[in-house]
Structure formats: structure tokens, C-alpha cells
Amino acid sequence: MILGVDPSGECDLAVIGAGIVGLALARELQRRHPDIDLRVLEKEEEVGAHQTSHNSGVIHAGIYYAPGSLKARLCVDGARLLYEYCEQHGIRAVASGKVIVATSDRELPALDELERRARINGVPGLRRVGPGGLRELEPHCAGVAALHSPRTGIVDFADVARSLAAELAREGAAIAPGCPVTRAQPARRRLVLSTPKGEVRAKHAIFCAGLWADRLALACGGDPDPRIVPFRGAYLRLRPDRRDLVRSLIYPVPDARLPFLGAHLSRDPHGQVLVGPTARLVARRDAYGRHVQVRWRDVAQTVAWAGTWRMAARFWRTGIEEMRMAARPAALVESASRFVPELRREDTVPGPAGVRAQAIARNGALLEDFTFSETERALHVRNAPSPAATSSLAIARLVADRAEASFGLPPRVH
Numbered sequence: 120m121i122l123g124v125d126p127s128g129e130c131d132l133a134v135i136g137a138g139i140v141g142l143a144l145a146r147e148l149q150r151r152h153p154d155i156d157l158r159v160l161e162k163e164e165e166v167g168a169h170q171t172s173h174n175s176g177v178i179h180a181g182i183y184y185a186p187g188s189l190k191a192r193l194c195v196d197g198a199r200l201l202y203e204y205c206e207q208h209g210i211r212a213v214a215s216g217k218v219i220v221a222t223s224d225r226e227l228p229a230l231d232e233l234e235r236r237a238r239i240n241g242v243p244g245l246r247r248v249g250p251g252g253l254r255e256l257e258p259h260c261a262g263v264a265a266l267h268s269p270r271t272g273i274v275d276f277a278d279v280a281r282s283l284a285a286e287l288a289r290e291g292a293a294i295a296p297g298c299p300v301t302r303a304q305p306a307r308r309r310l311v312l313s314t315p316k317g318e319v320r321a322k323h324a325i326f327c328a329g330l331w332a333d334r335l336a337l338a339c340g341g342d343p344d345p346r347i348v349p350f351r352g353a354y355l356r357l358r359p360d361r362r363d364l365v366r367s368l369i370y371p372v373p374d375a376r377l378p379f380l381g382a383h384l385s386r387d388p389h390g391q392v393l394v395g396p397t398a399r400l401v402a403r404r405d406a407y408g409r410h411v412q413v414r415w416r417d418v419a420q421t422v423a424w425a426g427t428w429r430m431a432a433r434f435w436r437t438g439i440e441e442m443r444m445a446a447r448p449a450a451l452v453e454s455a456s457r458f459v460p461e462l463r464r465e466d467t468v469p470g471p472a473g474v475r476a477q478a479i480a481r482n483g484a485l486l487e488d489f490t491f492s493e494t495e496r497a498l499h500v501r502n503a504p505s506p507a508a509t510s511s512l513a514i515a516r517l518v519a520d521r522a523e524a525s526f527g528l529p530p531r532v533h
């Protein structure tokens with residue numbers, strides 16, 4: 120792997136951010152255009168250090184998303200491409216299946232709606248099961264009805280990111296870790312990217328910066344709307360002797376007003392069972408630790424954004440419930456025990472956490488779909504929360520198509 124290279128100087132294309140989206144995109148562009156000089160600039164010392172390695176590890180099948188949306192299309196395509204990729208590269212990806220459980224008749228209309236969406240979206244193998252069918256799939260789970268998605272699966276997305284980086288480097292792309300882009304300035308048919316390792320003068324750039332996407336778009340002269348507002352998701356872990364409560368993936372029927380799927384139980388590729396995540400607004404974009412962490416610049420930006428207050432006004436009730444779950448593990452367990460009644464607080468120990476890069480519009484709406492924007496000589500991935508890890512290889516194709524059209528890249532090599 121060409122790591123630690125000096126990235127400064129001129130290049131054709133810079134991809135900023137070596138998360139799973141940036142790496143998948145860089146790989147796609149390099150495969151299409153093997154002759155371009157491509158550099159990937161990453162602020163951390165390793166690839167995939169943020170959302171890519173702090174998530175549930177679920178390969179989503181495309182159930183939840185509004186038919187016709189980018190999420191619906193790119194998740195279904197992305198899951199298929201991801202299974203193929205993992206198979207080709209010896210990465211463990213298991214289609215272990217998932218159930219979405221209605222625990223009362225009141226949740227049945229929402230379950231019906233999920234089923235309708237999933238069928239239109241082309242989710243493979245989906246079927247409806249009753250309480251008996253549910254018990255056959257998940258013996259410790261209770262509900263009045265469920266959807267079973269056999270092609271939902273699990274993978275370690277950080278493994279995928281490392282594999283993409285290794286492949287890229289083998290093909291000659293330069294990946295520069297420890298290289299945060301601090302400024303971006305168009306100048307003489309180039310975009311000048313300032314980094315502590317010197318200036319990178321790229322003909323074009325594509326920003327895939329996750330939690331920092333809005334800042335870099337703004338630095339390039341882009342629209343301040345939407346802004347990223349960080350939502351921390353904390354997990355509990357089941358104690359090893361209680362892992363048999365869960366065979367695979369058990370999800371609730373989500374709150375349709377929010378782009379989060381609700382606290383679930385998931386068995387990860389390493390055999391651990393997670394309970395969570397919560398969804399709580401935090402005062403730092405990389406708030407992975409258990410204790411309250413504050414970065415004043417992050418707080419100032421969240422507080423100054425009108426959309427934050429409009430969202431808070433709309434969702435204050437949900438916010439209070441989420442804060443209760445985030446503050447008291449017992450409340451999170453209580454919520455999950457609606458569908459796994461044997462689950463007790465003493466079955467769990469503290470687990471990991473991630474921070475979602477969720478974009479919020481000025482009017483307070485949480486952006487539902489993947490969102491992209493353009494500035495002079497640059498494209499920006501502005502909103503790529505879940506299921507963007509699942510969808511990464513399909514997002515890469517879409518953004519590569521846009522880059523070819525916008526940047527006038529030389530004709531494809533097949």
C-alpha cells in the first residue's frame with residue numbers, strides 16, 4: 120500500500136476522506152481511468168476511522184426507504200455489489216437474515232407500509248411471518264407479526280475499507296493518511312487544497328468527509344444548507360453467556376418520522392451481540408468516549424444552525440426519550456425487551472459507540488435521502504448516513520458518473 124506518501128504537488132483528482140464511501144469512489148474512478156493521477160487525502164492516521172468503523176455492521180437489504188429514492192435504489196444495488204466484493208476478496212459477509220417485529224396491533228399499519236416499500240424496492244426474499252414463524256427464526260423473540268428479510272446480513276465495514284485501500288494502492292493510487300484538508304481555494308484551473316503536508320493542486324476534487332462534509336463544502340464556497348448535526352449512537356453488549364438470546368438481527372418497527380431504524384439487537388461478524396444504538400445529539404463530532412465530550416467549535420456550529428432549533432421543536436418528545444435511553448442503560452434494555460422479553464439489564468455490559476453524520480436542513484428537516492452538491496471544480500457528498508456503508512459501491516458508481524459529466528474526464532477505459 121502506498122501509505123504515508125508526500126501528497127503535495129499537482130494531480131488530476133483528489134478524493135478527500137478515506138471512509139468507505141471515499142475509498143469505494145476512488146477505486147471506481149481508478150478502475151475507469153487507470154491513467155489519472157489520483158490521491159486520497161485522509162485526516163486520520165488510518166483509513167475508515169470514523170463512521171466506517173463505528174456502526175452496526177449490517178448489510179441492509181433496502182426495506183425502509185421511500186420507493187424511487189436514491190437510498191432505495193443504491194441500497195439494493197449496493198448490497199448485491201458488496202456481497203460480490205466480499206466473496207471476491209475473502210471478506211466474511213454473512214446473509215444471516217433479519218426480522219422486523221411488530222409487538223402490538225398498533226404497529227401493524229407501519230409494518231404493512233414497510234412491506235409495501237420493500238416489495239416496490241425489490242428487496243429479495245422478503246416474507247411476512249406470524250408469532251409462530253417468528254419464534255422459529257428467533258426463539259427468544261415475541262411479537263404479533265414480523266417481516267423476515269433473509270438477505271440482510273453482517274460484515275465488518277472496516278475490513279471492506281482496508282481491502283479497498285489495499286486494492287487502490289496496488290493499482291498505483293496514493294493514499295495519504297494524517298493529511299487533513301484545512302482549506303480549499305480555486306486558483307488557475309486548479310483547486311488548491313491546503314494540508315499540513317503541503318499544498319495539493321488538484322484539477323478536481325471529490326469530498327467524502329462524513330461528519331465534516333458541511334465544513335469542507337462551505338470552505339469551497341458551497342451552500343451552508345444543509346449542516347451536519349452529530350447524533351451519537353451508543354450500544355450495550357450482551358454478556359457472552361446470554362448471546363444465545365439472539366440468533367441474528369432483531370429490529371423494531373421504526374418511528375416513520377425519523378431516519379433512524381430504532382434500537383435493535385444485532386449479532387456482529389465476530390459473534391458479539393449489540394443492543395442499540397441510541398440517537399442523541401452530542402457536543403462533539405467524534406464523541407466516541409463514554410463521558411460527556413465537548414468541542415466548542417462543534418457546539419457553536421450546531422447551536423448557530425437554525426435547523427437544529429427547528430428540529431428540536433419538532434422532536435423534543437423523542438429527544439427526551441432518547442436522552443433517557445442514552446443516560447440509563449436500563450431504559451435501552453427496557454426498550455429492547457419489548458421484543459426479547461427475557462432480556463435483563465444484568466445481561467448487558469457497556470459497548471461501543473458511533474456518531475452519525477446526519478444532515479439537517481435550515482427548516483429543521485432531517486434529510487432523508489443521500490445528497491450531493493457541486494462547487495467550482497469539486498463534488499461533495501453532503502448526506503451519506505445509514506445505509507451508506509451498505510450502498511458504498513453503488514454510491515461510488517453514481518458519483519463517478521457525475522464526476523465524469525461535471526469534470527469532463529477522459530473517456531472510460533473498459
Ligand SMILES: Cc1cc2nc3c(=O)[nH]c(=O)nc-3n(C[C@H](O)[C@H](O)[C@H](O)COP(=O)(O)OP(=O)(O)OC[C@H]3O[C@@H](n4cnc5c(N)ncnc54)[C@H](O)[C@@H]3O)c2cc1C
Nearest residue numbers: 136138139140162170171174175177300329352473507509
Ligand atoms: C451508530 C451507527 C450505526 C450505523 N449502522 C450502519 C449499518 O448497520 N449499515 C450501514 O450500511 N450503515 C450504517 N451506518 C452508517 C455508515 O456507517 C455510514 O453511512 C458510512 O460509514 C459513511 O461512510 P463515509 O465514508 O461517508 O464516512 P466516514 O466513514 O465517516 O468517513 C469520512 C472520512 O473523511 C475523513 N475526513 C473528514 N474531514 C477531513 C478533512 N478535512 N481532510 C481529510 N479527511 C477528512 C474522516 O477522517 C473520515 O475518515 C451507521 C452509522 C452509525 C454512526
